[in-house]
Amino acid sequence: MKKLLFAGFFLLTFLGQAQETSGTQITVTIPNVPGNEGKVIISLYDEETFMKALPLQNGTSEIKDGKATFTFKEVPAGEYGIISIHDENNNDRIDMEPTGMPTEAYGVSNNPMSFGPPQWSEARFEVSDEPISLEIRF
Template structure:
């Protein structure tokens, strides 16, 4: 009888730990993004969170924040596990778009998650990060 009770207790504990692990992996997370080198406190900093399938097309979420002390922070909430990338820019003139020179170079500061040093448009593979079992905090530099 003692052996049966011990086995039963072990099975209950094991199943409970499996349920807890499964539940943890399906919980939604937050992504906190901080830009520390905004050129001024004018305008807004606009952020777009993308998955690979919709990169630079339709964001999973979009947020904006008014810079204070040349810093800007946003929090993306209810994020499912997966790989994501963030693109942000300083919309200093509040026209809701990034402005470009005639040759295609941006006139307004922008940044990408992981801060890759590349010329040309952002690349998902360089910018991607994983959201899994805990909340994510990122710092992006313009």
């Protein structure tokens, strides 16, 4: 009988944990993709990984009528930045000129208008337990 009660308790505990989700959603919309060729890659970073390492989460979106949308799920509370690129030729990276300037459109969270590479201080935003919707412009 003890084994049956223990197994039942364990099962209920496990099922309760399996149904919990941690974090919230961030929905990103890019309304001004220049053309419908290729795809849009949308990447979520924290301060440690921004412009230095692989993203925490990565997603792609098809382009429909110059618009792309992607939702990051189960994002824990904290500070994040997003970089998105229009991968026109589907090679899964941003193409660059020999001078280092991008040849494909890109955008960053908070839509900073600056010269040079994106800066964490301009791109960062706060995530709590509420869903967020962001618009990033190319």
